[in-house]
Amino acid sequence: MCVNETPVNSLNQGDALPTRNTVFKYGDLFPVLEGSEDEIAVPCYQDSESMAAVSRLIPKREPGYVFQEELLKGLLDYLAAPMNDALYIFGPSGSGKTSMVHQAAARLGWPAVEMTLNGRFEMADLTGHNTIVRGEVMFVYGPLVRALKYGYILMLNEIDLADPAELAGLNDVLEGRPLCIAQNNGEVITPHANFRLIVTANTNGAGSEESYAGTRLLNAAFLDRFRFLESNYMPPEREEKLLGDLYPELGREFIGIMVRTAGEIRRSHTCQEGTAVYMTIPMTTRALIRWAHLCQDADSPEKVVHALDRAFGYRITREERVYLHRIFHDIRGDVTAGLQNRAE
Ligand SMILES: Nc1ncnc2c1ncn2[C@@H]1O[C@H](COP(=O)(O)OP(=O)(O)O)[C@@H](O)[C@H]1O
Ligand SMILES: [Mg+2]
Incomplete structure (x- = not known):
């Protein structure tokens, strides 16, 4: 107390x-x-x-x-x-x-x-x-x-x-x-x-x-x-603004990936359609900010995933963690593909 x-x-x-x-x-x-x-x-x-x-x-x-x-x-x-x-x-x-x-x-x-x-x-x-x-x-x-x-x-x-x-x-x-x-x-x-x-x-x-x-x-x-x-988690655009104000060096695209990852975890916590594994805990705004903080000097996808585990992933089961990593990689893949298409 x-x-x-x-x-x-x-x-x-x-x-x-x-x-x-x-x-x-x-x-x-x-x-x-x-x-x-x-x-x-x-x-x-x-x-x-x-x-x-x-x-x-x-x-x-x-x-x-x-x-x-x-x-x-x-x-x-x-x-x-x-x-x-x-x-x-x-x-x-x-x-x-x-x-x-x-x-x-x-x-x-x-x-x-x-x-x-x-x-x-x-x-x-x-x-x-x-x-x-x-x-x-x-x-x-x-x-x-x-x-x-x-x-x-x-x-x-x-x-x-x-x-x-x-x-x-x-x-x-x-x-x-x-x-x-x-x-x-x-x-x-x-x-x-x-x-x-x-x-x-x-x-x-x-x-x-x-x-x-x-x-x-x-x-x-x-x-x-x-x-x-x-009270509920703030809408993605608000969360992106919050992270962007706190850690502008992470860049808009990357912050977008982080916020989408958190959103997907929350969806699977509430068992929404299309989610494969039930997440026992949601990713909070607090954990998202912690992830962003730990990503400041992460210069490879592996380090970003390690930061995600330290901020949130080590609190969930192994099976959930595998799913968490998959969510992150899928979203990252989507965004990267989108960026490449845009550049072409
Ligand atoms: N709207 C917000 N703007 C900025 N930071 C926020 C916001 N919501 C949550 N946070 C961050 O998340 C942390 C936890 O929020 P908190 O108010 O303790 O959540 P709760 O009481 O719902 O568990 C805060 O200390 C802050 O860092
Ligand atoms: Mg509280």
Whole structure:
């Protein structure tokens, strides 16, 4: 389980820092939504001291990040007007669920705290625990309490790995009701107007042992408190642009081959027509970027295949790997033949 670190002395920082919400048009902050008249009010911290206090909670901006319009709009609509909902983003691994929230928060300047759940998750991981600070017992707020009290985004990744019975502890918060912390003498935390709860998962709460080990069927009453967004791998032309911006030296033709290879692997993962072997895992955007990175000094097809194995192929079975290599060679052959025809 990983929580973004916070020094003890800045925990339980007292009251929420002074903010004045400022309204922007979506298009002012996100060029991909240029022209959109929709508006969002975002927290602006009033003085440099407050800004300094929260700045490390505002995710770092990745300039080359590629947003998918529909998804981004769904996320901004939620952040702008949550209407007592929480947001559930589901979709295949490495398709950009977590990074989209980070990158949107980075551009909005909205502090975010985050935790990745697992099968051993307990509510106390979120609410906090007693600890000894300079000889005194002190209750240290967990990420849920900090987000609720100070108006941050709380992001819980891999929610479908957690025990549904533990997650029921979030029901009050999901209803917009104050949270009572029994372990801290019943302290009552009233939700800040800028608090938002976003969860991500590979499944829509139905679990899928086949593709995602450890995922569970979540409780229907719990799921009823969310609005949903489905994330998917970006379309090939977007993925080509992303790789082209990151590794221009690889050249457009070669990047096209890589993206088509990834697309074919994803097709065989979902058993689409014409695919000969079932791939147990799809090639994620993350793995594709890793492949491109490892190809930077690959000067022969063998080295490119070796890079592909290191980026992805060694995670699948031998039989699947043979198929993976065949996919790559067929696509490469097609493109090379196409280029020769064009030159003739
Ligand atoms: N739209 C995108 N633009 C740029 N990089 C992306 C995009 N989607 C995914 N990635 C890359 O893939 C990595 C994994 O994405 P992530 O958001 O962690 O996926 P998920 O949460 O769906 O498993 C990111 O760190 C980033 O490098
Ligand atoms: Mg994630």
